[in-house]
Amino acid sequence: EWIDVPFTKHKIFTCNNFYLPEFLAKSLEKFKQFQVRQDDVWIVSFPKSGTTWVQELVYLIENECDFKKATQDSIENRSPFFDYPSPGLKHIENIKTKRIIKTHLPHSFLPDEIEKKAKLIYIVRNPKDVTVSYFHFTNLSTQAQFTGNFYDFTKLFIEGKVPYGPWWNHVDDYVTKKDVHVIYYEDLHTKPFEVIKKLSKYLGKDLSDDKIKSIIEWCSFDKMKNNPAVNYEWYKDLGLYKKNGHFFRKGTVGDWLNYFAVDDSQKIDHIVENKLKTKLDFNYGIS
Ligand code: A3P
Numbered sequence: 001e002w003i004d005v006p007f008t009k010h011k012i013f014t015c016n017n018f019y020l021p022e023f024l025a026k027s028l029e030k031f032k033q034f035q036v037r038q039d040d041v042w043i044v045s046f047p048k049s050g051t052t053w054v055q056e057l058v059y060l061i062e063n064e065c066d067f068k069k070a071t072q073d074s075i076e077n078r079s080p081f082f083d084y085p086s087p088g089l090k091h092i093e094n095i096k097t098k099r100i101i102k103t104h105l106p107h108s109f110l111p112d113e114i115e116k117k118a119k120l121i122y123i124v125r126n127p128k129d130v131t132v133s134y135f136h137f138t139n140l141s142t143q144a145q146f147t148g149n150f151y152d153f154t155k156l157f158i159e160g161k162v163p164y165g166p167w168w169n170h171v172d173d174y175v176t177k178k179d180v181h182v183i184y185y186e187d188l189h190t191k192p193f194e195v196i197k198k199l200s201k202y203l204g205k206d207l208s209d210d211k212i213k214s215i216i217e218w219c220s221f222d223k224m225k226n227n228p229a230v231n232y233e234w235y236k237d238l239g240l241y242k243k244n245g246h247f248f249r250k251g252t253v254g255d256w257l258n259y260f261a262v263d264d265s266q267k268i269d270h271i272v273e274n275k276l277k278t279k280l281d282f283n284y285g286i287s
Helices: 026-033 051-062 067-071 089-093 127-140 150-159 167-175 183-192 192-202 209-218 221-225 262-275
Strands: 010-013 018-021 041-045 100-103 119-124 180-184
Touching: 010 150, 010 167, 018 183, 041 209, 051 067, 051 100, 051 119, 051 183, 067 183, 067 209, 100 119, 119 192, 127 150, 127 167, 127 262, 150 262, 167 180, 167 262, 180 192, 183 192, 192 209
Parallel strands: 041 100, 041 119, 119 180
Antiparallel strands: 010 018
């Protein structure tokens, strides 16, 4: 069913109670049938939850901290976006080496084979900072035609009517799955060593403390912001991003405090308490 959400150049449609952009609608069957490999690593998230950060971490863990190799190709080539028409499923099928695949798809749309085969990492970020980050992203992307202000955007987020929304169903469907390795964006800020150690263990890699420290350093916000292999500045030349903004925007916990109206903040609290079925303890950056 197609619905009229004033959001993107792509029409939005609803399926399984999720709101998905048009380019996904055409591929849902193909997604289901996609052949998963035993050694695939899938990095999954609701948009703006820290996906790129984790993609770079996983790439380095998988490639024995080969920093040079990590600069030789863009993050979207090293860790392709499954849902997006470019580079496309054919390209991902043809990758000969171990695949690190990014997707924002809700769990019910993943390939049928996913759970019995691949490793699955899910990133969660507190929903207030997600809202702020997503709002800015709609201004950065030329694919969005959202003209409203932050309050208009927040209203849509609260109604669940943003691409890949509702956020609470997206999160619930992943964090309740037994074999999914969950990472909190905020934990990457407060205890990166522990998070990366656990993540490496999940990936079957035993990294030395020094290597973990060098990964933390490499993946700091400032380093990544200035790293042309990950900072998506090339999207400006491709016309996908506007010139006056950056994918690496702020990268903090608690920026929502600069944006949210009190009653909207309470509405999100209500969502976390009542609509989100799993009890999750979010770090909102208030000490
Ligand atoms: P902000 O808009 O709050 O700055 P995704 O990769 O899922 O699209 O998420 C993007 C968000 O993660 C952005 O949030 C971005 O700045 C933040 N981010 C990306 N890399 C980061 C890093 N190394 N450290 C902290 N935040 C990072």
